[in-house]
Amino acid sequence: xxxxxxxxxxxxxxxxxxxxxxxxxxxxxxxxxxxxxxxxxxxxxxxxxxxxxxxxxxxxxxxxxxxxxxxxxxxxxxxxxxxxxxxxxxxxxxxxxxxxxxxxxxxxxxxxxxxxxxxxxxxxxxxxxxxxxxxxxxxxxxxxxxxxxxxx
Numbered sequence: 001x002x003x004x005x006x007x008x009x010x011x012x013x014x015x016x017x018x019x020x021x022x023x024x025x026x027x028x029x030x031x032x033x034x035x036x037x038x039x040x041x042x043x044x045x046x047x048x049x050x051x052x053x054x055x056x057x058x059x060x061x062x063x064x065x066x067x068x069x070x071x072x073x074x075x076x077x078x079x080x081x082x083x084x085x086x087x088x089x090x091x092x093x094x095x096x097x098x099x100x101x102x103x104x105x106x107x108x109x110x111x112x113x114x115x116x117x118x119x120x121x122x123x124x125x126x127x128x129x130x131x132x133x134x135x136x137x138x139x140x141x142x143x144x145x146x147x148x149x150x151x152x
Contacts, residue, residue: 025145029054030072032063032089033105034081039130043076046134052141060084067093072100074144076137078130079106079114086111087118090125101144103137105130 029052033040040056047054055070057063060083067075075093077086084092090102102123104115107130115127128136 026051026053027074027141027145028052028070028072029074029076029141030063030066030070030093031056032058032060032075032077032081032086034058034060035078039078043134043137047137047141050138058082060089063089064092064096067096067100071097074101074103074141076103076105079104079108079111085114087114087123087125091118091123094123102126103128103140105132107131 029044029047031040031043031047031054033043033056037056037058040058042056044054044056053070055066057066060081063075063077063081066072072093075090077089079086081089083089086104086106090104094100094102102125104111104125105128112127115125118125126140128140
């Protein structure tokens with residue numbers, strides 16, 4: 001094994017043109033997207049292919065339950081979720097897992113203001129605008145892994 005995450009895959013077999021990235025460490029990742037279940041499942045699959053332990057969920061309640069079981073190091077959440085918005089869900093998960101990194105992703109510009117409001121309250125949420133290329137997401141996880149804490 002060479003240490004590359006796509007060992008044995010040819011370039012044409014890489015999903016969405018994802019480049020091969022050397023992993024510093026794998027992360028436990030919870031992906032919540034109620035707007036499109038395909039996005040949650042697709043992102044989780046790509047992350048799994050890259051050596052992360054990832055799970056997709058589609059509601060606030062499912063995210064809370066999965067967080068208790070998976071104990072994610074990273075939460076990726078859409079803003080518009082069934083039950084509560086992504087920032088509210090993230091705040092609840094951070095109460096359970098204070099070291100968990102949070103990425104809020106959305107295609108709606110108004111969400112940036114809400115994420116900024118959460119930052120002003122002391123939450124260090126990152127924001128990614130949809131559509132997010134898998135390489136951008138993998139690079140963000142790589143940056144988290146390089147400073148990883150297993151306190152989640």
